[in-house]
Amino acid sequence: MPKIVDHDQYREELLDQCFDLFAKKGYAALTMRQIAQGLGVSTGTLYHYFPSKEGLFEQLVRETTLRDIRGAIAAASQQNCVLSRVAAALEYVAQNEDFLKKQTLIWIEFYQHQHRECGIPTEVFHRVWQESEQQIAALVGLDDPKLIGFLSCAIDGILLHRIYEPQNCSFRDHASMLVEMVKLYLRDRGKLISAE
Numbered sequence: 001m002p003k004i005v006d007h008d009q010y011r012e013e014l015l016d017q018c019f020d021l022f023a024k025k026g027y028a029a030l031t032m033r034q035i036a037q038g039l040g041v042s043t044g045t046l047y048h049y050f051p052s053k054e055g056l057f058e059q060l061v062r063e064t065t066l067r068d069i070r071g072a073i074a075a076a077s078q079q080n081c082v083l084s085r086v087a088a089a090l091e092y093v094a095q096n097e098d099f100l101k102k103q104t105l106i107w108i109e110f111y112q113h114q115h116r117e118c119g120i121p122t123e124v125f126h127r128v129w130q131e132s133e134q135q136i137a138a139l140v141g142l143d144d145p146k147l148i149g150f151l152s153c154a155i156d157g158i159l160l161h162r163i164y165e166p167q168n169c170s171f172r173d174h175a176s177m178l179v180e181m182v183k184l185y186l187r188d189r190g191k192l193i194s195a196e
Contacts, residue, residue: 011049014039015060023102027057027110057110058124064103065128068096073139082141082191086151086182089139090175093155097162097171104159147185154178 021030021038030038032053036046050056076088093100107125129152136148158174 007049011059012063014041014046014049015056015063018056018060019064019103019106022057022060022106027053027106028113032056054114061107061110061124062128062131065132068100068103069132069135069139071096073135076139082186083179083183085140087175087179090155090178091172093159094171094175097159101159101163104156105163142186142191144191147182151178151182 017039018035021035025034030053032046033043035053035056036043039046046056050059072089072092075092076085079085079088111125133145133148136152137143137145140148140151142148155178158171158178161168161174162171
């Protein structure tokens with residue numbers, strides 16, 4: 001009897017394993033053949049699930065980003081006020097800091113490679129942000145695109161700074177300052193009382 005394969009689950013497993021390959025070797029250094037060898041599958045199997053290295057990587061970006069957002073939402077959904085939800089989401093980032101720093105470096109390297117190759121940055125990051133922005137807004141509990149964008153930029157910036165200066169200040173220290181800034185922002189706009 002032939003083995004029944006859940007293709008979506010298998011694709012996700014391949015993507016998870018690809019993350020480690022890209023983290024070790026970098027996007028530009030890997031070919032589809034090397035990725036297939038690293039995963040222990042045939043090149044044909046890899047092309048069955050992913051049309052190209054770029055297509056594979058774009059799916060990796062989308063899947064890992066949305067999984068991170070779902071994890072933050074799960075962590076924050078137990079909280080009943082905006083500031084507690086923001087703090088819980090930031091704690092999720094702190095707990096997954098090593099993975100997220102690797103992810104940041106891989107994304108930057110991919111962006112640089114795409115820009116060098118075709119002169120036009122890839123749209124994958126923009127599409128993923130558009131897809132996740134509403135989920136982040138629901139997580140925070142505010143319809144404030146500027147605040148959502150600021151939080152995303154601040155988290156990205158803290159992670160990048162932690163790569164450069166890992167001993168300077170912990171992610172949690174920066175996160176607590178960020179929560180205080182959000183508190184002042186909400187208080188200044190008269191949204192803190194209604195949000196809590």
